Amino acid sequence: MDPRLSLVTLGVTDLENSVRFYRDGLGWPTGYASGDGVAFFKTWGTVFALYPIDKLAEEIPGGAFKPQAGACGITLAHNCRERDEVGTVLRLAEGAGADIKKPASETFWGGYSGYFADPDGYLWEIAWGAFPIGEDGHLVLP
The missing domain is CATH 3.10.180.10 (2,3-Dihydroxybiphenyl 1,2-Dioxygenase, domain 1)
Structure with missing residues (x-):
């Protein structure tokens, strides 16, 4: 495995609010449009993403992921x-x-x-x- 961290995704409780914080407040560039299911930010190196935490929990079967932001x-x-x-x-x-x-x-x-x-x-x-x-x-x- 290459020593590389490609993507960091934060599970968030309010995607629109979190996008406003990172995009509008911190000035991070994104192609996100209201209604998109996930927001990707163009950072130097690792890609940074925001995704609804309940949807993130659905990706991991059997209750192995306990949603907690x-x-x-x-x-x-x-x-x-x-x-x-x-x-x-x-x-x-x-x-x-x-x-x-x-x-x-x-x-x-x-x-x-x-x-x-x-x-x-x-x-x-x-x-x-x-x-x-x-x-x-x-x-x-x-």
Whole structure:
């Protein structure tokens, strides 16, 4: 298996509201039109999608998937090129309706980060520090 994460899909409770948050609030590009069953966002690298959580549960038979949006042992991250960008992104998210869970501050790992929750409670870390960002927008790992 190639070491590649192709698509991240968040199960959401209100697709239209979540699309407004990511598209209109954060400015992420999408071809989504009202009434589409899923929203795909054009991000650098991994594709990001929003899908009704009840429909996501229907895809996995036998009740193996228990629909529960929000903080569930995973965080998503957006790394910034500059330290000051962390606060700017957090303010943008807050203006779009996000709940700031941790204001931007110094971290134990020598960086600078903060957290917000999207409309369904999914946690996003906005970070600067540990790894530089390459020309292609991806983290450069040692």
